[in-house]
Amino acid sequence: MSGFGDELVGLLPRLRRFARSLTGRADEADDLVQATLERALRAQALWEPGTRLDAWLFRIMKNLWIDQIRRRKIEGAQTALEDAEHLSGSDGRAVAESRIVLADVKAFLASLPSDQQAVVQSVCVEELSYRETAQRLKTPIGTVMSRLARARLALSAGLDFDQFIEARHNANKS
Numbered sequence: 001m002s003g004f005g006d007e008l009v010g011l012l013p014r015l016r017r018f019a020r021s022l023t024g025r026a027d028e029a030d031d032l033v034q035a036t037l038e039r040a041l042r043a044q045a046l047w048e049p050g051t052r053l054d055a056w057l058f059r060i061m062k063n064l065w066i067d068q069i070r071r072r073k074i075e076g077a078q079t080a081l082e083d084a085e086h087l088s089g090s091d092g093r094a095v096a097e098s099r100i101v102l103a104d105v106k107a108f109l110a111s112l113p114s115d116q117q118a119v120v121q122s123v124c125v126e127e128l129s130y131r132e133t134a135q136r137l138k139t140p141i142g143t144v145m146s147r148l149a150r151a152r153l154a155l156s157a158g159l160d161f162d163q164f165i166e167a168r169h170n171a172n173k174s
Helices: 004-021 027-040 051-076 092-111 114-125 130-137 141-158 161-173
Strands: none
Touching: 004 027, 004 051, 027 051, 092 114, 092 141, 114 130, 114 141, 130 141
């Protein structure tokens, strides 16, 4: 094997690590390393002995990776055939029902007093603790708890939660 080939083989572990850092997947990294080596072997005459082969190979790999990203943007997402059996479409009815219920919840939340809206936003949406919410709103924890309780009671009285639970269950199945 030539000095060029020996250096290529010696750099394989570093090329694999770099490819893995770019792709995040072992199979894609192996393909990228193979494409890099193919291009390097075809363009061996362009490499100048005495210069850093690793830097040249890494540049080839990076350019190939950028080309692949650009190609994917143009072609769109692709799924391997063996992964396709796990894909399923959404149940359109369940999605529509979930959107309707969500719109109802949003509209009802908007009708709550602003102090209750702020507590619901902090605790239920942003997942802040009662203490963090109290600090943010500059109110006692007891006030946060009572506002949240009143908001929950108003929501349960104003919305058909059986419908909400059923729609959420159907959305989670799809």
